[in-house]
Amino acid sequence: MPYNKPLPQPTPETQPFWDSMKRHQMQLPRCQDCREFHFYPRAFCPKCYSANLAWEDVSGRGRLETYVINHRAAPRFEEDAPYVIAVVTLEEGPRMMSNLVEAEPDPARLPPDLPLEVVYDDVTDEVTLPKFRPVRA
């Protein structure tokens, strides 16, 4: 069955992020002056306003900032419910919305600040989404 959930529509700012996802090596924009990473990608660094940006590889590791176990699914996500939507704080600083995978949708097993790592989910031939799973001890 073809993938029917919403897909990102890249903009000139976000295209390099989706290209990096396709290569299974996440990259984020980094200010070459103040060294801060940011997300979502912008035309300049939102911390110091320098336009001197470069795309750099990131670790794909982070921690669970917060999450929800969504029982009342968004349209086209019905078969996944209950599913976990999370905000992940990456080691490099930026926060990113994603889904948790390989994790029980059980609050007792999802303490905030849980260590996470990225999983590259090739949902179509063109699009790879960043999902996250708990780091195994």
Place this chain on the structure above:
Amino acid sequence: MANQARDAAIVGIHEYPLRVAPGRSAMQIKAESISKALEDSGLKYSDVDAIYDTNEGEGGGGLGMSHYLGLKPTVIDTTAVGGSSYEFQTAHALRDIRAGKANVAILSYGSVAASNRTPIGTGGGTGAGAPNWQGNMEDSFGQTLIANYAMVAHRHMHQYGTTSADLAEISVSTRLHATRNPDAVRAMQDLQFMGTGEISVQDVLDSRVIADPLHLLECCMVSDGGGALVIASAAAARGAKKKPVWILGTGEATKYRENGGDITVSAGAQSAPIAFGEAGVKPEELDLAMIYDSFTITVATILEDLGFCKKGEYKDFAKGNRFRFDSALKPALNTDGGGLSSNHPGMRGLFLLLESVRQLRGESSSQIANAQLAIAHGNGGFLGGNHTGGSVILARD
């Protein structure tokens, strides 16, 4: 309070009574509400020289509303920042009146979200809109509005030990107020609530989980509805039928996800101190807090951010049925029945102002004894992501 500036006041209000209004348009609801609010004020359409509008209905906005109403105002404002737009517009009206640019202003709201079966809280991103730098980065993960707010609740629980039972206190007091408001009772009947009487903390905890940790009885309804209000300069207010309700201070702010930052802190932490500073009053002096109750967590977070208690101390603050209209402890909360149990057509900010005015006039269905001061605080957008906060402090004459 001797040195407070009293330059602009709310002098007319109307709340559209129906929460299910099939066959009506949003513009009809707005127009009827404006006429009745003007009637309440004793002022006339020909007195109006300022229109504030969110463009929420069917082609309103400052321009569209001027056209629909056949007016040629000289202050035209289309501030649209979500559910808090009406607190922002009130702030702008105060500013425009102080600047001498406006004399009599109207704000209105109309929506037929229930009749149109608009999935306000449960619809997801479609990914079908025009590409943009932010929204389409998130549409692929199945987020809903409720889910976004629930993420604030999980973090709040983790950082401060808040429980679902603590949050349920808001649902319980708000429902009590709704049972005393005939329009809210009819709303719950017309929207086929399973029960329209008082509820307990246990009832809230026993209701269905929508987006863990938020339960059904922690979520606002989706209704039709609307209303309008008239804001006048001090000079124009002297000609009004009823005593003016003075706008003492306002504050506006934005909040968004960024590196660092605390998801449990809302834009209200920035807007409220500005409003309190301008008004020259302190949170503990207020008799009423009208806080946008999209969900229980919205209110808990904002009560802290407005300074009624410290960040993280909501769970202790909420004890002892203190939010009831007849509590000895200030402030009473959402005495009209709120979005949880009276009306939520999508953007509740206007109703926060309407009930504040009713209380300060002595016209509420859950009247606080000797109410003198109120705050209306609107939250627009996604509490766990991009949102706005608008604070308005009001005083009786």
